[in-house]
Amino acid sequence: MIKKKRYALNGWSMVLAASVLVLVFSYIPMIWAFILSLQTGKGANLAFSGFANYERLLKDTAFWTAIGNTLLYALIHIPIMLIMALIVAVLLNDSKLKLRGFYRTCIFLPCVTSLVSYSILFKNIFGIDGIVNQVLLKCNAIDQAMPFLLDDKWAKLVIIVALIWRYSGYYMIFYLSALQNIDKSVYEAAEVDGCSFFQSFFKITVPLLKPIVYLTSIMALNSTLQLFDEVVNLTNGGPGNATRTISQYIYDLSFNYVPSYGYSAAVSYVVLVLVVILTVIQERITGEKNE
Amino acid sequence: MKRKLPLVLLAIIVVMASSAGCRGDSGTADQTKEKIQSQEVETEDETKSGGAAGEVREITVWAWDSAFNGYAMEEADKLYDDAKINFVEMSKADCLQKLHTALASGVTDSLPDIVLIGDLSAQGYLMSYPGAFKSMDDIINYEDFASYKREAVSYDKVGYGVPFDTGVAGLFYRTDYIEEAGYTLEDMQDLTWEEYLEIGVKLKENGHLLQTFNPNDIGEFQIMLQSAGTWYTDDEGLVNFAKNAALNECFDIFKELNESDYCKVVSDWGEFAGAINSGEVACVIRGSWISPTIMAEESQSGKWALAPIPKLSVEGATNRSNQGGSSWYVLNNGKNAELAADFLAETFAGNNELYNILLNNKNIIGTYLPASNVEALDFGHEFYGEQKVNKELQEWLEEVPPVNTGAFTSEAQAALLAVTPNILAGQDLTENLKEAVVQFEQSIQ
Numbered sequence: 001m002i003k004k005k006r007y008a009l010n011g012w013s014m015v016l017a018a019s020v021l022v023l024v025f026s027y028i029p030m031i032w033a034f035i036l037s038l039q040t041g042k043g044a045n046l047a048f049s050g051f052a053n054y055e056r057l058l059k060d061t062a063f064w065t066a067i068g069n070t071l072l073y074a075l076i077h078i079p080i081m082l083i084m085a086l087i088v089a090v091l092l093n094d095s096k097l098k099l100r101g102f103y104r105t106c107i108f109l110p111c112v113t114s115l116v117s118y119s120i121l122f123k124n125i126f127g128i129d130g131i132v133n134q135v136l137l138k139c140n141a142i143d144q145a146m147p148f149l150l151d152d153k154w155a156k157l158v159i160i161v162a163l164i165w166r167y168s169g170y171y172m173i174f175y176l177s178a179l180q181n182i183d184k185s186v187y188e189a190a191e192v193d194g195c196s197f198f199q200s201f202f203k204i205t206v207p208l209l210k211p212i213v214y215l216t217s218i219m220a221l222n223s224t225l226q227l228f229d230e231v232v233n234l235t236n237g238g239p240g241n242a243t244r245t246i247s248q249y250i251y252d253l254s255f256n257y258v259p260s261y262g263y264s265a266a267v268s269y270v271v272l273v274l275v276v277i278l279t280v281i282q283e284r285i286t287g288e289k290n291e
Numbered sequence: 292m293k294r295k296l297p298l299v300l301l302a303i304i305v306v307m308a309s310s311a312g313c314r315g316d317s318g319t320a321d322q323t324k325e326k327i328q329s330q331e332v333e334t335e336d337e338t339k340s341g342g343a344a345g346e347v348r349e350i351t352v353w354a355w356d357s358a359f360n361g362y363a364m365e366e367a368d369k370l371y372d373d374a375k376i377n378f379v380e381m382s383k384a385d386c387l388q389k390l391h392t393a394l395a396s397g398v399t400d401s402l403p404d405i406v407l408i409g410d411l412s413a414q415g416y417l418m419s420y421p422g423a424f425k426s427m428d429d430i431i432n433y434e435d436f437a438s439y440k441r442e443a444v445s446y447d448k449v450g451y452g453v454p455f456d457t458g459v460a461g462l463f464y465r466t467d468y469i470e471e472a473g474y475t476l477e478d479m480q481d482l483t484w485e486e487y488l489e490i491g492v493k494l495k496e497n498g499h500l501l502q503t504f505n506p507n508d509i510g511e512f513q514i515m516l517q518s519a520g521t522w523y524t525d526d527e528g529l530v531n532f533a534k535n536a537a538l539n540e541c542f543d544i545f546k547e548l549n550e551s552d553y554c555k556v557v558s559d560w561g562e563f564a565g566a567i568n569s570g571e572v573a574c575v576i577r578g579s580w581i582s583p584t585i586m587a588e589e590s591q592s593g594k595w596a597l598a599p600i601p602k603l604s605v606e607g608a609t610n611r612s613n614q615g616g617s618s619w620y621v622l623n624n625g626k627n628a629e630l631a632a633d634f635l636a637e638t639f640a641g642n643n644e645l646y647n648i649l650l651n652n653k654n655i656i657g658t659y660l661p662a663s664n665v666e667a668l669d670f671g672h673e674f675y676g677e678q679k680v681n682k683e684l685q686e687w688l689e690e691v692p693p694v695n696t697g698a699f700t701s702e703a704q705a706a707l708l709a710v711t712p713n714i715l716a717g718q719d720l721t722e723n724l725k726e727a728v729v730q731f732e733q734s735i736q
Binding site: 042 | 295298299302384387388397415418419421423505506507556559561565698708709710713729733735736
């Protein structure tokens with residue numbers, strides 16, 4: 001019994017510093033933000049008013065558009081990106097491939113670029129005088145330059161393309177390291193049994209990678225729900241509200257409009273609720289099959 | 292037991308060190324992402340009550356654009372002996388955001404003494420943070436400033452800001468393209484919007500375009516609305532979309548530009564400036580601050596001229612308007628509030644020579660009326676074919692219709708932008724304006 005207590009005490013003393021920091025800088029502000037979300041008023045003129053902010057956001061069309069856009073980005077770009085990352089990781093896992101390190105670095109490089117720089121670059125590429133339009137005009141695919149960023153559907157597509165370009169490398173690294181943990185003997189046994197590449201991919205690789213796929217999808221979801229930099233720099237919310245995300249809406253509420261800090265805290269709590277709900281759903285989907 | 296003690300001590304020291312380091316932070320309860328990239332210089336610790344005689348105190352100023360605002364502060368500093376200016380530059384968005392954060396957190400040590408605020412954002416700050424800004428009613432004479440500026444810097448009948456630069460609007464145009472299309476200099480004076488759009492048709496025949504057009508930017512509405520003495524909101528701050536004849540006409544013009552073939556479609560500032568500098572467009576209707584952008588292309592020197600903006604067809608329409616402009620505000624809780632107020636009173640609100648220097652060297656046009664006769668105004672600009680543009684702009688700014696722009700311009704523009712794609716696609720204007728009203732009222736709760 002005493003040994004158990006000693007182990008517990010030992011453990012706590014190690015994490016004490018980090019725990020205190022997390023408590024002070026993450027949990028206490030979260031509670032504070034909730035208290036803020038119960039207040040209304042412009043700027044510093046805040047007063048408690050119960051759940052008025054939450055009632056307000058139910059009727060707020062701009063808010064629902066932002067949520068719709070954000071979820072759409074998540075829905076489309078996460079599956080494509082993760083599948084691409086998985087395929088590339090499997091390809092790069094081949095020990096017979098030359099220059100693997102070089103390819104790995106190249107694919108990971110977009111991840112370390114500055115968010116603002118690459119967004120501005122994509123804006124230039126898809127601009128009216130940009131490369132994409134010039135190529136399309138030269139190939140006679142279109143007769144007039146397409147204003148990609150000024151059309152509500154194309155603008156969303158450009159953002160999704162930019163996100164996939166940037167983050168595939170990041171998740172590829174996760175999958176690569178997970179793949180290297182799989183014993184080679186499993187694949188050798190499969191080859192002996194006469195499995196084709198696709199069979200071994202779907203029946204061996206994917207099931208073994210389930211936990212890491214679950215982890216990366218949660219991470220991807222979390223970061224997509226908080227999407228901000230790309231949207232602001234590429235389209236600034238897009239034609240009308242077509243590409244506005246929740247984070248950008250929160251930013252607008254706090255800094256661009258006359259600030260309603262209480263209301264923006266309430267909107268950010270909705271993001272928290274969304275993340276929790278989606279995480280639980282994902283856990284049910286992948287968790288149940290895991291014995 | 293012996294090995295655990297140093298570990299625990301280490302943990303405690305780490306926590307103490309990190310919490311001590313963070314005590315100076317002005318934290319906020321927001322969960323917003325902060326994009327603060329300022330190059331802040333540490334301000335020296337000054338005592339509030341005056342230092343020893345002869346000791347030069349420092350006034351901290353937050354603003355953007357060191358070439359324009361920074362230069363103005365530098366010149367003003369030379370004319371004032373009792374203090375030294377510490378100009379902290381940051382981008383305009385960062386400046387607004389940082390000010391919100393500092394004022395909302397209630398932590399006063401990080402506040403500057405003077406801050407530059409754009410006229411359209413000012414009312415929002417004055418409304419949101421009562422008591423944060425120093426009233427200048429007893430320190431400067433507001434009658435000395437252009438009347439349209441006085442409205443913008445006051446709240447609840449108390450004046451707070453010291454008006455600075457003007458955004459008096461003008462129609463800048465390429466004389467060679469316009470003459471090629473068969474118009475003379477006289478024709479370009481006192482146009483109506485109808486006549487202006489017709490010029491576009493003639494220009495297209497010669498292979499030129501009239502102006503740039505960004506379907507996602509209704510900034511030009513500001514010029515059009517103020518030229519008719521109206522705004523998105525009325526004097527009481529209530530929404531003014533549906534029965535606003537000027538706004539209806541703005542949308543009609545916007546639609547016509549969208550459907551025309553004589554506009555260059557652009558989607559951001561870079562493409563906008565590019566279209567001007569590359570000679571694709573003949574005209575630019577903006578505030579006077581667009582001049583440096585136009586003049587950036589030196590090969591076009593001598594080919595530009597300035598005319599008054601076109602007039603709407605509604606009652607009360609004029610050829611005078613304004614877009615943007617900013618003013619200096621003194622923060623009550625800055626370290627040297629009285630000194631800062633005195634500095635502004637002596638320089639920007641009392642010194643004609645300052646405005647002469649600013650005009651001469653950097654084409655900075657202020658709104659200080661006693662300085663409206665300075666010599667620098669008589670300078671004929673080579674870029675504009677020897678036209679005395681500064682003199683004309685100075686005359687116009689006194690005639691700009693004063694409008695109460697209220698605190699909710701951003702919200703109004705956002706609400707209108709949300710329905711603009713529908714209007715451009717041909718849907719009913721009245722219905723969409725009604726929807727914009729609903730959205731607007733929702734957002735100002």
